[in-house]
Amino acid sequence: MRIEINEAAEFFRQNDDYLILMHASPDGDTLGCGNALCTALQRMGKNAKAVCPDEIPHRFDYLSEGVKQQEFEYRTIVAVDVADSKLLGDMKELGDMADLCIDHHESNKDYAKRLLLREHYASACELMYEVLVALGADIDRIIANCLYTGVATDTGCFKFSNTKPQTHITAAKLMECGAEIAPINYAMFELKTQGRIKLEQEVLSNMRFYGDGHVAVVSVMLDTLAKLPDVDSDDVGAMASIPRQIDGVDIGISIKEKKQGYFKASLRSSERINVADIAGGFGGGGHARAAGCSFYCSYEDAEKQIVAAACEALKQAGII
Secondary structure (H helix, E strand, O other): OEOOHHHHHHHHHHOOOEEEEEOOOOOHHHHHHHHHHHHHHHHOOOOEEEEOOOOOOHHHHHHHOOOOOOOOOOOEEEEEOOOOHHHHHHHHHHHHOOOEEEEOOOOOOOOOOOEEEOOOOOOHHHHHHHHHHHHOOOOOHHHHHHHHHHHHHHOOOOOOOOOOHHHHHHHHHHHHOOOOHHHHHHHHHOOOOHHHHHHHHHHHHOOEEEHHHOEEEEEEOHHHHHOOOOOOHHHHHHHHHOHHHOOOOOEEEEEEEEEOOEEEEEEEEOOOOOHHHHHHOOOOEEOOOEEEEEEOOOHHHHHHHHHHHHHHHHHHOOOO
């Protein structure tokens, strides 16, 4: 059932004992939403806990500044920035029981009992900001930092084509609320661990090109990660943006080995290609310019399939 912002605010007023689900391979948007909502609900006197199936990279530690550790039996499940319960990994069963999902992905599977969706928003944190305003929450520095992080990261620091005038307006309002944009932007977009630099070297050394140079593919294999113990999941996730930084590349693909026989592909594209359609052909989804899907096969087969689909999309667009 689709609901509106005021209905979501009323839902939060009427219920309690919240379990807030954030997706696997967490990014700034799901973590920003989850921690902002958890903080706001706890300040209202509610019980709330934000959980993630994967380890949260340390650079996001500041997002939980306002969250209190509470022990209680959850009664109300809310998913934030989660388009499909499959994206919750080991917590998929909880996602299938979700009472409410707050999201901005056009590929949302409508799995929750209630869905607040704004697919034209650049980030779920933009939508969460409006929900918290409707709820009458005090959006101070702590909550503003959470929400700004999601807005900034899902827009590539406002460089991506999903950035709209309203995105800047929301960011400005969060700045007025005390969002500390300088340290956040440094941590999100400039700061790199030594492990990440070493991983980038490995990734660049094995990059392949297809489709007359319009498709670039990099891979992150488990044996590579075994040689780099100081690399975390956030470092690995950052590899997805590298292929699209190359002149002439319309589709960048990063293939990560999750375990033997299981691979996750992350796709990024120029405005000429909708990678959500490509990912959807393999049971995945996402946004027009950033999407993902999974493969249960050998690495060679995974790359062959995703490259073939990418090249077909380029042909359909008249690019090759």
